[in-house]
Amino acid sequence: MPFKYAEHWRADAELENPNQPGITVFMTQKAYIRANVHAQSDLNNEIGGWLIGSWREDQTTGEEFIIVERALPALYAKRGSAYITFTQDSQLAMFDIMEEKFPDKVLVGWYHxxxxxxxxxxxxxxxxxxxxxxxxxxxALVIEPHGHTAGFFIRDVDGILDNRAYYGFHELTGGKYLSVVRWKNMTYQEPGEQGEMDYENE
Ligand SMILES: [Zn+2]
Incomplete structure (x- = not known):
């Protein structure tokens, strides 16, 4: 896993989560910014889109992770103040874009x-x-654009999804760029606090 090219942002609420997420989430700065700019573009209605990237397995540990490389706003999503859904047209448009522009990527989730x-x-x-x-x-990534809070909903190792328990992520900075993360319910995690350095040293 590309821990050394990433900064770990842990959701403050994560400490209370009883379950371990089944996968680790990495996200590029480009995808982070795109999703947040989109989220800020309408402060009254739910809006959202797709997260595309790759799904991989660590060769050493066998642990699974995803890399969210792009956020793709759903232009045709039906929306209202308290719901969002993806229409068939928007789904088809998304698959067209993926096929055309990102043929080697997979749909790793969605945000709203x-x-x-x-x-x-x-x-x-x-x-x-x-x-x-x-x-x-x-x-599933949920963003609250007024308070600048967010969280990733990730199934646990048994495939169970808790609709209240969310997690932070690993921001891919390439090991050189400054963080762009502004979500207020997440805290930067020093390397090594969760055994990542131990992993690096193996
Ligand atoms: Zn919702």
């Missing part, structure tokens, strides 16, 4: 906003997630 709500998955969000993103390694 919860203006003036907390970071969680509603029962409808869960329905969408399980219908359109059924792979155990696919994730």
């Amino acid at each position: 906003t919860h203006p003036k709500m907390s970071v969680f998955l509603s029962s409808f969000d869960l329905f969408l997630h399980n219908s359109f993103f059924p792979h155990p390694w696919q994730v």
Whole structure:
């Protein structure tokens, strides 16, 4: 896993999560910025889109991880103040774009906003997630654009998804760029605090 090219942002609420996420999430700065700029573009309605990138397995440990490389706003998503859904047209448009521009990438999940709500998955969000993103390694990112909070919803090793328990991620800085993360409910994790240095030293 590319820990040494990334900075770990742990969601403050993570400490209370009883379950271990089944995968580790890495996200490029480009994808982070795109998703956040989109999230800020409408502060009254839920908006969202797709996360594309790659799904991999660490050759040493066998642990799975995804790299969110791009955030693709869903231009045709039906939306309202408290729900979002993806229309068939928007799904088709997304697959067209993926085929054309990112043929070697996979759909690693989706993101959407919860203006003036907390970071969680509603029962409808869960329905969408399980219908359109059924792979155990696919994730849902929820962003609250007013308070600048967010979280990744990740299935645990048994494939169970807790709609209240979310996680932070690893920001891919290439080991050289300054962090662009501004989410206020996440804390930068010094390398080694969670055994990452031990892993590096092996
Ligand atoms: Zn939602």
